[in-house]
Amino acid sequence: MAEYKADEILDARGLSCPMPILKTKKLMKDMKSGQILEIQGTDPGTKNDLPAYASRTGDEYLGMEQRDGYISFFIKKK
Amino acid sequence: MSDNALVGKFKQGYESLFEQNWPLWVGAVLIAFLAVLAAAVGRPWGVVGGIRVWGDWIWYAVGLAPRPVNHLFLSDGAILTWGLLAGAFGSALLSRQLAWTMAPAWELGKGLVGGILLGIGSGMAGGCNVGGFYTALAAGSVSGFAMLIGLIAGAVVGLKYLLWEIEHVTIKSPAPKEKSGGADWTKSQPWLGALFFAGLIVAAYALSLNAYTTTGLLLVIAAGIGLVIQRCRFCFVRAFRDPFMTGESVATKAVALSTLLCLLGIMILKWTGALPEQSYVYHHWIGGLVGGAIFGFGMLLTGGCGSGSVWRAGEGQVKLIIAVLAFALSNSLFRAHVWTPTVAKAWGDPFFLPQLGGYFWALIITGVVLIAWWALTAWNEETDKLTMY
Numbered sequence: 188m189a190e191y192k193a194d195e196i197l198d199a200r201g202l203s204c205p206m207p208i209l210k211t212k213k214l215m216k217d218m219k220s221g222q223i224l225e226i227q228g229t230d231p232g233t234k235n236d237l238p239a240y241a242s243r244t245g246d247e248y249l250g251m252e253q254r255d256g257y258i259s260f261f262i263k264k265k
Numbered sequence: 266m267s268d269n270a271l272v273g274k275f276k277q278g279y280e281s282l283f284e285q286n287w288p289l290w291v292g293a294v295l296i297a298f299l300a301v302l303a304a305a306v307g308r309p310w311g312v313v314g315g316i317r318v319w320g321d322w323i324w325y326a327v328g329l330a331p332r333p334v335n336h337l338f339l340s341d342g343a344i345l346t347w348g349l350l351a352g353a354f355g356s357a358l359l360s361r362q363l364a365w366t367m368a369p370a371w372e373l374g375k376g377l378v379g380g381i382l383l384g385i386g387s388g389m390a391g392g393c394n395v396g397g398f399y400t401a402l403a404a405g406s407v408s409g410f411a412m413l414i415g416l417i418a419g420a421v422v423g424l425k426y427l428l429w430e431i432e433h434v435t436i437k438s439p440a441p442k443e444k445s446g447g448a449d450w451t452k453s454q455p456w457l458g459a460l461f462f463a464g465l466i467v468a469a470y471a472l473s474l475n476a477y478t479t480t481g482l483l484l485v486i487a488a489g490i491g492l493v494i495q496r497c498r499f500c501f502v503r504a505f506r507d508p509f510m511t512g513e514s515v516a517t518k519a520v521a522l523s524t525l526l527c528l529l530g531i532m533i534l535k536w537t538g539a540l541p542e543q544s545y546v547y548h549h550w551i552g553g554l555v556g557g558a559i560f561g562f563g564m565l566l567t568g569g570c571g572s573g574s575v576w577r578a579g580e581g582q583v584k585l586i587i588a589v590l591a592f593a594l595s596n597s598l599f600r601a602h603v604w605t606p607t608v609a610k611a612w613g614d615p616f617f618l619p620q621l622g623g624y625f626w627a628l629i630i631t632g633v634v635l636i637a638w639w640a641l642t643a644w645n646e647e648t649d650k651l652t653m654y
Contacts (some may be wrong), residue, residue, distance in 0.1 A: 201367060204500070205427070206431075209427060212511070230366070231580065232500075240511055
């Protein structure tokens with residue numbers, strides 16, 4: 188089902204702005220280059236915030252997948 | 266052109282308007298335009314005035330307050346905030362983004378506490394970051410500058426708290442709900458949205474027929490602001506928070522630009538006498554500074570300010586609905602019993618910046634402050650000097 192194989196999963200479902208981004212930033216710090224983080228979220232704002240965040244940090248925003256009741260976003264650490 | 270091609274074109278246009286979010290700078294320009302229109306109609310844009318009316322009426326309904334002076338729907342403040350809520354709700358429908366979003370109990374608690382702080386802070390500052398900062402600054406009130414400083418200070422402390430929280434508090438996510446109603450409901454949302462906006466226009470027309478023309482105009486303008494704000498996800502909180510959080514400056518630039526445009530519009534209205542000089546120059550700066558700091562901390566907890574909480578509530582986010590209710594109830598109480606007009610006045614008189622050296626220098630000073638704020642965050646975006654982690 189998953190297009191990308193995630194090394195870490197962040198469950199941010201039910202959290203609203205800015206918590207998903209804060210938690211993403213924290214987790215990404217401890218990840219290794221090339222690893223993929225999956226962020227599961229329900230906040231509509233995350234669709235804009237994550238790509239913007241990734242383009243600033245230089246990490247690669249891979250895309251998102253609509254799941255049942257939430258969306259999974261994928262970011263690859265630079 | 267065949268019918269199908271026409272339908273295709275229409276669909277394409279619709280999707281670019283209501284699938285993608287609009288750029289923030291578009292929102293900045295449109296919001297300034299609508300805010301100046303509201304001022305030209307006679308009631309500059311604010312959010313808390315209406316939120317307080319809601320609070321007054323809830324306290325009255327449960328028997329704990331006398332009958333409010335301001336009408337629940339038809340007072341100018343109330344109609345602006347109803348319009349904002351309605352515009353955001355309709356816009357969420359048009360974009361198929363209306364969804365009942367539940368949050369973990371901890372987050373709901375933050376919405377409650379944050380909402381109470383928003384009520385207190387805006388009570389002291391004479392408005393949220395719209396009425397106390399955006400409109401106040403544009404109207405030449407010195408308390409707007411004080412609130413800018415207070416908001417930044419409060420946002421920094423609030424962000425420090427959030428950083429502490431993610432290290433020390435584990436939040437359990439609620440199990441994801443299956444989509445109630447399925448795909449059909451999402452599909453029909455745009456039609457309901459169009460119907461809803463048509464209803465709003467009919468309501469405004471009906472108001473004008475009954476000698477409530479100003480009220481009708483304010484309803485349409487505020488609903489326009491709600492639509493723009495929801496489509497851009499125009500978030501005032503981000504302007505104060507992001508430079509310290511991710512280092513991004515795009516939201517700060519948008520708010521600074523919008524304030525600058527609104528400043529030009531409102532100053533022209535005041536200079537020509539179309540708007541009284543003292544309009545929205547109501548508060549001494551100390552309330553702006555202290556209230557701004559309390560408000561700034563509160564908005565980091567809730568994730569929404571005055572306008573931000575209302576439009577997210579309009580999308581169906583439960584945490585923000587709780588925040589708006591707490592905001593309304595605390596602001597109503599605080600203004601009735603603690604920071605009454607008499608107490609606020611005791612600090613001193615409000616100051617209208619053009620009294621210092623005329624409109625020319627007021628525009629220059631305000632412009633320089635806004636551009637400096639813009640430049641500082643742009644510099645930080647390059648250097649990350651202010652970014653906290």
